[in-house]
Amino acid sequence: MSNRIPATLIPGDGIGPEIVDATISILDALRAPFDWEICTAGLAGVKACGDPLPPETIDSIRRTGLALKGPLETPVGGGFRSSNVRLREEFHLYANVRPALSLMPGGRYENIDLVTIRENTEGLYVGFEHYIPIDGDMHAVAIGSGVNTRAGCRRIAEFAYEYAVRNKRRKVTIVHKANILKALTGLFRETASEVGRAYEGRVQTDERIVDACAMQLVLNPWQFDVIVTTNLFGDILSDEIAGLVGGLGMAPGANIGEHVAIFEAVHGSAPDIAGKGIANPLALILASAMMLAHVGCHDLAARLRQAIDVTLNQDAIRTRDLGGSASTRDFANALTRRLS
Numbered sequence: 214m215s216n217r218i219p220a221t222l223i224p225g226d227g228i229g230p231e232i233v234d235a236t237i238s239i240l241d242a243l244r245a246p247f248d249w250e251i252c253t254a255g256l257a258g259v260k261a262c263g264d265p266l267p268p269e270t271i272d273s274i275r276r277t278g279l280a281l282k283g284p285l286e287t288p289v290g291g292g293f294r295s296s297n298v299r300l301r302e303e304f305h306l307y308a309n310v311r312p313a314l315s316l317m318p319g320g321r322y323e324n325i326d327l328v329t330i331r332e333n334t335e336g337l338y339v340g341f342e343h344y345i346p347i348d349g350d351m352h353a354v355a356i357g358s359g360v361n362t363r364a365g366c367r368r369i370a371e372f373a374y375e376y377a378v379r380n381k382r383r384k385v386t387i388v389h390k391a392n393i394l395k396a397l398t399g400l401f402r403e404t405a406s407e408v409g410r411a412y413e414g415r416v417q418t419d420e421r422i423v424d425a426c427a428m429q430l431v432l433n434p435w436q437f438d439v440i441v442t443t444n445l446f447g448d449i450l451s452d453e454i455a456g457l458v459g460g461l462g463m464a465p466g467a468n469i470g471e472h473v474a475i476f477e478a479v480h481g482s483a484p485d486i487a488g489k490g491i492a493n494p495l496a497l498i499l500a501s502a503m504m505l506a507h508v509g510c511h512d513l514a515a516r517l518r519q520a521i522d523v524t525l526n527q528d529a530i531r532t533r534d535l536g537g538s539a540s541t542r543d544f545a546n547a548l549t550r551r552l553s
């Protein structure tokens with residue numbers, strides 16, 4: 214019986230192909246068991262076949278249930294809807310897991326180890342938005358609605374607590390804005406707290422209003438362990454948290470549903486540095502380590518993390534965003550040497 218694992222690979226836009234290329238060379242050096250189906254999406258999908266999320270890409274992910282994805286560009290304001298949001302909806306990828314771990318000493322903060330679990334399909338990202346024209350101004354009023362369901366809140370809270378138990382985490386902090394958005398995030402707080410009570414004695418529960426949480430993350434991030442929150446707050450806080458461990462180049466993410474899991478970097482397509490060969494591939498490489506662990510290859514994931522540690526800290530090979538001078542390829546080559 215073959216133990217190869219079919220998986221979809223989406224190079225993506227901007228720096229996507231550069232960091233995907235680096236990541237694949239590292240997975241090859243590790244002899245990771247993935248058989249890739251290469252697909253397009255985002256701007257690359259529009260250019261190749263006029264569709265930011267081509268049916269072949271959706272079919273491939275449905276077949277493999279597993280994908281590694283480069284960042285996808287989304288036009289701001291008008292234009293097509295985010296392919297990332299569509300993928301989350303299409304495959305009910307309700308949990309977005311974003312671990313933040315200090316990998317190098319000497320940063321602004323040391324010994325950070327926290328995980329954001331963001332609800333990924335509901336809240337203010339459902340796209341229920343419209344304008345009301347007044348006196349010929351088509352955009353005189355903008356209206357947006359959020360949707361949270363008790364079932365969706367329970368599902369993400371249970372995911373967060375189960376994640377905490379499985380990963381030997383001590384505390385889950387429920388982050389909300391129930392003082393103002395009393396229905397929308399009040400329901401989230403109420404349901405997540407109820408789930409938390411079922412884990413009493415195993416996992417501590419704590420809660421914060423999102424603005425206070427944002428400030429406390431800067432003042433004393435070590436008080437947090439696992440944060441569970443709604444879609445928009447999770448999006449914003451996880452970028453802030455990436456900043457605690459050296460920036461977006463260090464932040465991986467996983468989008469998990471019942472049948473499909475998609476792994477990616479938290480950052481976007483970085484058009485300002487695309488094509489220059491200087492992007493930090495680490496976030497996507499760390500996402501690939503999460504993917505290895507997800508399919509049960511814990512030994513390969515551990516070897517990869519160990520090699521990353523040695524490359525960054527012993528060999529001191531770092532890309533520019535981390536204060537070094539290595540190119541994307543230099544970093545990948547150095548890491549590959551540590552794997553062979």
Ligand code: NAD
Nearest residue numbers: 284285286287461462479480481482483485486492493534
């Ligand atoms: P961005 O994350 O692409 O870039 C923000 C800043 O961080 C830029 O200065 C960039 O150069 C830097 N940066 C990002 N990744 C880096 C890396 N690996 N190495 C070194 N520097 C890095 O955010 P943006 O500019 O707001 O978004 C650009 C595009 O990406 C938009 O179209 C947006 O919609 C899209 N986006 C996609 C995803 C995704 O596919 N998951 C996530 C976020 C943004």
